[in-house]
Amino acid sequence: MALAMxxxxxxxxxxxxFQQVADDFRIDRLDETGLTxxxxxxxxxxxxxxxxxxxxxxxxxxxxxxxxxxxxxxxxALAVTTNCSIDFMRKPKAGVDLLAETRILxxxxxxxxxxxxxxxxGVSSPVARAALTYAIPPS
Amino acid sequence: MALAMxxxxxxxxxxxxFQQVADDFRIDRLDETGLTxxxxxxxxxxxxxxxxxxxxxxxxxxxxxxxxxxxxxxxxALAVTTNCSIDFMRKPKAGVDLLAETRILxxxxxxxxxxxxxxxxGVSSPVARAALTYAIPPS
Amino acid sequence: MALAMxxxxxxxxxxxxFQQVADDFRIDRLDETGLTxxxxxxxxxxxxxxxxxxxxxxxxxxxxxxxxxxxxxxxxALAVTTNCSIDFMRKPKAGVDLLAETRILxxxxxxxxxxxxxxxxGVSSPVARAALTYAIPPS
Amino acid sequence: MALAMxxxxxxxxxxxxFQQVADDFRIDRLDETGLTxxxxxxxxxxxxxxxxxxxxxxxxxxxxxxxxxxxxxxxxALAVTTNCSIDFMRKPKAGVDLLAETRILxxxxxxxxxxxxxxxxGVSSPVARAALTYAIPPS
Numbered sequence: 001m002a003l004a005m006x007x008x009x010x011x012x013x014x015x016x017x018f019q020q021v022a023d024d025f026r027i028d029r030l031d032e033t034g035l036t037x038x039x040x041x042x043x044x045x046x047x048x049x050x051x052x053x054x055x056x057x058x059x060x061x062x063x064x065x066x067x068x069x070x071x072x073x074x075x076x077a078l079a080v081t082t083n084c085s086i087d088f089m090r091k092p093k094a095g096v097d098l099l100a101e102t103r104i105l106x107x108x109x110x111x112x113x114x115x116x117x118x119x120x121x122g123v124s125s126p127v128a129r130a131a132l133t134y135a136i137p138p139s
Numbered sequence: 140m141a142l143a144m145x146x147x148x149x150x151x152x153x154x155x156x157f158q159q160v161a162d163d164f165r166i167d168r169l170d171e172t173g174l175t176x177x178x179x180x181x182x183x184x185x186x187x188x189x190x191x192x193x194x195x196x197x198x199x200x201x202x203x204x205x206x207x208x209x210x211x212x213x214x215x216a217l218a219v220t221t222n223c224s225i226d227f228m229r230k231p232k233a234g235v236d237l238l239a240e241t242r243i244l245x246x247x248x249x250x251x252x253x254x255x256x257x258x259x260x261g262v263s264s265p266v267a268r269a270a271l272t273y274a275i276p277p278s
Numbered sequence: 279m280a281l282a283m284x285x286x287x288x289x290x291x292x293x294x295x296f297q298q299v300a301d302d303f304r305i306d307r308l309d310e311t312g313l314t315x316x317x318x319x320x321x322x323x324x325x326x327x328x329x330x331x332x333x334x335x336x337x338x339x340x341x342x343x344x345x346x347x348x349x350x351x352x353x354x355a356l357a358v359t360t361n362c363s364i365d366f367m368r369k370p371k372a373g374v375d376l377l378a379e380t381r382i383l384x385x386x387x388x389x390x391x392x393x394x395x396x397x398x399x400g401v402s403s404p405v406a407r408a409a410l411t412y413a414i415p416p417s
Numbered sequence: 418m419a420l421a422m423x424x425x426x427x428x429x430x431x432x433x434x435f436q437q438v439a440d441d442f443r444i445d446r447l448d449e450t451g452l453t454x455x456x457x458x459x460x461x462x463x464x465x466x467x468x469x470x471x472x473x474x475x476x477x478x479x480x481x482x483x484x485x486x487x488x489x490x491x492x493x494a495l496a497v498t499t500n501c502s503i504d505f506m507r508k509p510k511a512g513v514d515l516l517a518e519t520r521i522l523x524x525x526x527x528x529x530x531x532x533x534x535x536x537x538x539g540v541s542s543p544v545a546r547a548a549l550t551y552a553i554p555p556s
Contacts, residue, residue, distance in 0.1 A: 017187060048156060054201050054220050059194040081193050082389065083361050083411060085224040085502030087530050087548060089523040105534075105543055106506040110388060111360065111413070113504050115532075115546060117522075126522055129532060129548060131504060133361060133411075135389070221528065222500050222550060224363030226391050226409060228384040244395075244404055245367040249527060250499065250552070252365050254393075254407060256383075265383055268393060270365060270407060272500060272550075274528070295465060326434060332498050333476040340471050359471050363502040 003032065004074040010067050013075045018063075025063050030071055034103040034114075037064040038121075041097055050094040057098070057118060058086060061130035064102040065114035069134055072107055078137045079112075086130040093120035098127065110136055142171065143213040149206050152214045157202075164202050169210055173242040173253075176203040177260075180236055189233040196237070196257060197225060200269035203241040204253035208273055211246055217276045218251070225269040232259035237266065249275055281310065282352040288345050291353045296341075303341050308349055312381040312392075315342040316399075319375055328372040335376070335396060336364060339408035342380040343392035347412055350385055356415045357390070364408040371398035376405065388414055420449065421491040427484050430492045435480075442480050447488055451520040451531075454481040455538075458514055467511040474515070474535060475503060478547035481519040482531035486551055489524055495554045496529070503547040510537035515544065527553055 005013070007027045014022045024045075029036040037060065039045070045056040062081055069079055092098060099119050106113040111133055118128040144152070146166045153161045163184075168175040176199065178184070184195035201220055208218055231237060238258050245252040250272055257267040283291070285305045292300045302323075307314040315338065317323070323334040340359055347357055370376060377397050384391040389411055396406040422430070424444045431439045441462075446453040454477065456462070462473040479498055486496055509515060516536050523530040528550055535545040 020183075044159075053198075054223075055194045055198040058197040058223075059192075062193050081227055083224070083226050084193075084197075085222070085363055085548065087222050087522075087550065088220050089530055105504075105546055113506055113546070129522055129530070131502065131546060131548065133504065224409065224502055226383075226411065228391055244365075244407055252367055252407070268383055268391070268409060270363065270409065272365065298461075322437075331476075332479050332501075333472045336475040336501075337470075337472040359505050361502070361504050362471075362475075363500070365500050366498055 003030070003071050005071050006030065009075075010070060013070065017075075021059065021063065025060070027067060028099065034101065035064070035068050035071060037067060037100045037102060039098040039100070052092045052098065054088060057088065057128050058084065058130075060098055060100050060118060061086060061116045061128070061132060064100040064116050065104075065112075065132040065134065068102045068104050068114050069107070069112050069136070072104060073136070076136060079134045081132055082111075082135045083133040084130060086128060088128050090125055090127050092127045093123055096121045110138075112136060142169070142210050144210050145169065149209060152209065156214075160198065160202065164199070166206060167238065173240065174203070174207050174210060176206060176239045176241060178237040178239070191231045191237065193227060196227065196267050197223065197269075199237055199239050199257060200225060200255045200267070201271060203239040203255050204243075204251075204271040204273065207241045207243050207253050208246070208251050208275070211243060212275070215275065218273045220271055221250075221274045222272040223269060225267060227267050229264055229266050231266045232262050235260045249277070251275060281308070281349050283349050284308065288348060291348065295353075299337065299341065303338070305345060306377065312379065313342070313346050313349060315345060315378045315380060317376040317378070330370045330376065332366060335366065335406050336362065336408075338376055338378050338396060339364060339394045339406070340410060342378040342394050343382075343390075343410040343412065346380045346382050346392050347385070347390050347414070350382060351414070354414060357412045359410055360413045361411040362408060364406060366406050368403055368405050370405045371401050374399045388416070390414060420447070420488050422488050423447065427487060430487065434492075438476065438480065442477070444484060445516065451518065452481070452485055452488060454484060454517045454519060456515040456517070469509045469515065471505060474505065474545050475501065475547075477515055477517050477535060478503060478533045478545070478549060481517040481533050482521075482529075482549040482551065485519045485521050485531050486524070486529050486553070489521060490553070493553060496551045498549055499528075499552045500550040501547060503545060505545050507542055507544050509544045510540055513538045527555075529553060
């Protein structure tokens with residue numbers, strides 16, 4: 001399976017289409033099996049006590065599957081999330097980034113499904129897992 | 140079933156414990172069947188095109204079930220989300236608030252489950268639905 | 279919203295298309311807001327100790343949303359489940375049927391979403407909740 | 418991490434505790450990273466057209482995570498499923514078994530989370546994915 005976009009192309013697309021969130025995320029790895037997205041944790045992602053908020057982890061899972069889909073089909077800004085299930089399993093480690101290992105499990109004409117395993121950088125036990133479905137508009 | 144906190148008490152608790160998000164949410168209704176939480180949509184919740192972002196809707200669902208639990212058991216800051224499933228079904232209406240109708244389906248000693256139906260204010264068809272599980276720490 | 283099929287029509291369709299499961303389920307109520315499906319619990323649905331198995335409750339949720347969709351769009355045998363989230367919240371009461379209150383939350387051209395609240399007959403606290411997405415084939 | 422039960426021990430436990438379903442499932446692989454469970458598909462698992470029913474795939478995911486938990490903590494018959502999310506992504510291949518690759522992502526004192534990727538034997542694209550949470554009773 002050939003890739004339609006590389007890391008630089010995905011970063012450029014994010015800057016243009018989702019500037020508000022572009023500073024939060026960076027793609028560390030991209031190959032034909034999937035990609036790894038880094039969330040550069042900052043004050044705005046934290047809850048009292050220093051833990052990363054649930055919505056921030058949801059955002060990381062969401063953007064990770066979105067990028068994985070774009071890497072396969074090219075810049076389709078209108079793909080939209082239709083479903084997400086997420087389990088929060090451990091408290092993230094304070095002061096380090098989150099890394100989201102992401103796989104595409106299905107890439108159909110109208111629906112794509114991906115899953116994500118989120119870890120604190122340098123820690124092997126996962127913080128969260130998620131699966132997301134995207135609806136892909138007719139081309 | 141008696142309520143442990145009223146709307147004013149929940150608003151005060153939110154201001155103290157989650158000041159960052161307290162400006163986003165307000166409880167419109169609270170009774171023994173559940174509550175309705177309003178998300179006062181602002182620029183920071185939007186995606187290009189004016190639609191409300193997925194993470195913002197996740198945050199609304201999350202805080203709504205949290206408040207519903209607190210209204211029953213009192214201010215337990217350490218209750219944490221362990222699972223969420225969410226379906227995004229329609230594009231929210233631009234320029235209006237979101238309203239989250241929330242029910243507690245189970246309130247056990249260690250786990251609570253609630254569900255949420257999110258609508259754009261003034262529109263009957265729902266925008267999203269979600270179910271969340273919270274782990275409640277031993278008292 | 280007019281209904282495309284009534285209870286007798288849905289029961290007939292089930293007998294023809296899903297004979298294996300037709301004996302397990304019966305529609306108790308159908309109106310424009312949704313329907314109630316009864317699972318007539320039998321030995322084959324039980325786990326040791328007399329509790330109803332998870333797969334049996336999944337089957338009840340699945341068939342309930344399927345019937346709710348058919349009641350709106352008519353007998354489309356090829357609609358398929360694409361996603362389900364389910365929470366098992368309490369042990370069902372032994373020796374009574376299960377009742378699944380079912381609503382359609384979205385009925386689009388290609389995707390439909392419904393949710394289900396399952397109770398033991400005569401008990402108000404729910405046993406399980408579920409949400410399901412069906413893909414509807416192009417007509 | 419040492420295993421508390423091996424394949425023979427798990428098969429014996431299944432025969433004693435869940436005799437009704439013991440004929441459906443067999444563990445093909447078990448190591449410290451997880452296990453693979455085979456569903457020996459039979460007439461009773463099929464829908465019209467020869468496809469495997471959703472409840473049968475749910476049962477496979479459910480039993481796979483259950484065995485993965487037991488392999489770590491020993492024969493705790495009373496562990497119960499509290500949540501499952503499942504995506505059905507492709508039609509299973511007719512006439513072959515299903516294989517469920519299963520990982521434990523969290524094994525806490527009271528909650529365990531596992532995920533499952535289900536394939537038709539001999540086919541690389543997955544048929545379904547699932548994540549399940551089990552509540553573990555106090556010992």
